[in-house]
Amino acid sequence: MGLTITALADTHACTLGATVSGVKLGALNPADWRAIEQAFHEHALLVFPAQHLDDQQQLAFAQRFGEVEVLVEGKTTIAISNRGEQGQALREDSVFMQLLRGNEGWHTDSSYMPLAAKASVLSARVVPSAGGETEWADMRAAYEALDVDMRARLERLSAFHSLFYSQSRIGAVAKVGDYYGFNAGEAPRRALVKIHPETGRRALFIGRHACNIPGMDAAESEALLDGLMDFACRAPRIYRHHWQAGDIVVWDNRCLLHRARPYDYREPRVMMHTRIRGNPDTESALA
Ligand code: OGA
Numbered sequence: 138m139g140l141t142i143t144a145l146a147d148t149h150a151c152t153l154g155a156t157v158s159g160v161k162l163g164a165l166n167p168a169d170w171r172a173i174e175q176a177f178h179e180h181a182l183l184v185f186p187a188q189h190l191d192d193q194q195q196l197a198f199a200q201r202f203g204e205v206e207v208l209v210e211g212k213t214t215i216a217i218s219n220r221g222e223q224g225q226a227l228r229e230d231s232v233f234m235q236l237l238r239g240n241e242g243w244h245t246d247s248s249y250m251p252l253a254a255k256a257s258v259l260s261a262r263v264v265p266s267a268g269g270e271t272e273w274a275d276m277r278a279a280y281e282a283l284d285v286d287m288r289a290r291l292e293r294l295s296a297f298h299s300l301f302y303s304q305s306r307i308g309a310v311a312k313v314g315d316y317y318g319f320n321a322g323e324a325p326r327r328a329l330v331k332i333h334p335e336t337g338r339r340a341l342f343i344g345r346h347a348c349n350i351p352g353m354d355a356a357e358s359e360a361l362l363d364g365l366m367d368f369a370c371r372a373p374r375i376y377r378h379h380w381q382a383g384d385i386v387v388w389d390n391r392c393l394l395h396r397a398r399p400y401d402y403r404e405p406r407v408m409m410h411t412r413i414r415g416n417p418d419t420e421s422a423l424a
């Protein structure tokens with residue numbers, strides 16, 4: 138059977154995502170790629186079960202969406218894992234494990250960087266026996282579910298996006314230099330309502346890194362942002378993926394939030410992540 142795209146709206150009653158089957162991502166023909174790209178714009182999250190791509194194939198797939206980000210030490214595909222390269226358990230107080238714990242809060246990738254991400258590709262290599270799912274929340278549907286007065290209010294607002302802010306809120310202690318490519322005091326400012334550069338659809342642009350809305354004091358800003366996140370990240374706007382090793386997904390960071398679900402860190406979890414850069418015209422910080 139050929140390429141089949143099934144909206145998660147039909148199978149899981151949620152507003153985002155689709156499952157794509159009947160295709161080998163390592164050997165895509167041009168027509169299949171066009172269908173995948175179109176589905177990506179429509180559904181914002183695509184799940185490809187049982188692909189078993191190696192790092193090179195994952196990178197090649199990610200590069201179809203655009204230029205990839207260098208994430209750490211010249212690497213474009215990195216392990217999101219509680220185990221080191223020799224399979225050793227990482228210390229829970231290490232900076233990396235604190236970042237993994239941070240991933241358990243709703244966020245969008247690289248929003249605290251000068252250029253926010255377009256998309257991310259994530260695949261499962263080793264999955265724990267329980268927990269460790271990933272969830273995505275649809276910020277297009279969240280925006281559309283707000284009442285008109287709130288929409289009009291948010292249209293005029295922006296927030297800073299800071300990894301130091303989000304990590305300090307989970308009790309992680311960091312020094313300047315701990316977080317690759319990011320310096321305290323240089324947090325980018327981004328509009329709370331993002332117009333999707335490809336579809337024109339509006340979405341809430343929030344997440345755990347968002348803070349300090351100009352024109353509000355810190356408490357008022359935090360209360361508004363926490364309230365929006367609480368409202369936005371609810372059914373039917375959520376999809377939770379139960380991973381099988383070999384699954385790969387791609388999502389649109391411009392209109393979704395995502396988070397990892399907790400699991401027992403005594404068990405290994407190995408995910409491979411590749412991130413696609415935003416467009417400087419549309420994912421740069423506000424002046
Ligand atoms: C990521 C991320 C969540 C997870 O890869 O950017 O947030 O479930 N991952 O590992």
Ligand code: MN
Binds near residue numbers: 240244
């Ligand atoms: Mn992430």
